[in-house]
Amino acid sequence: MARLRVLGEVAAQFPSGEFDVAAIQNGGRRRGPGYDWVVIQLGSRARLHRATVDTAHFKGNFSERCSMDAADNTSPWKPIPAETKLQADTAHEFALRGTDAVTKVRLNIYPDGGVARLRIWGTRD
Numbered sequence: 001m002a003r004l005r006v007l008g009e010v011a012a013q014f015p016s017g018e019f020d021v022a023a024i025q026n027g028g029r030r031r032g033p034g035y036d037w038v039v040i041q042l043g044s045r046a047r048l049h050r051a052t053v054d055t056a057h058f059k060g061n062f063s064e065r066c067s068m069d070a071a072d073n074t075s076p077w078k079p080i081p082a083e084t085k086l087q088a089d090t091a092h093e094f095a096l097r098g099t100d101a102v103t104k105v106r107l108n109i110y111p112d113g114g115v116a117r118l119r120i121w122g123t124r125d
Helices: none
Strands: 019-025 036-054 065-071 091-095 102-110 117-124
Touching (some): 036 065
Antiparallel strands (some): 065 102
8 A cells, every 4th residue: 555645625424324434545554574554543433344455456566465453442453354365456355244343443464565445344333
């Protein structure tokens, strides 16, 4: 993930039922020893249902593996799902049923590489 840009004024909208609680495209990046990761603060406490890690257009420099963790402001990080192998130029779908309500999600990519988009769906708690 190369960078995170938010242009203009951000206004939270909370529709009823399941909705995309975090959509990041060309998101943030931390570079150093180990692996890359990004933390996404959700707009509201939410119960997560599913996620998409998309490696679209990354055919040679896509991320080899990924994992995601979630936490509430007062709880430690919990894996949701565990580390998973990724493929080039593919939208990878993950079921996240049974998660507690959380306020932030961390995407970890191993060792590094391209992720075009991260989407997380859930319902407000």
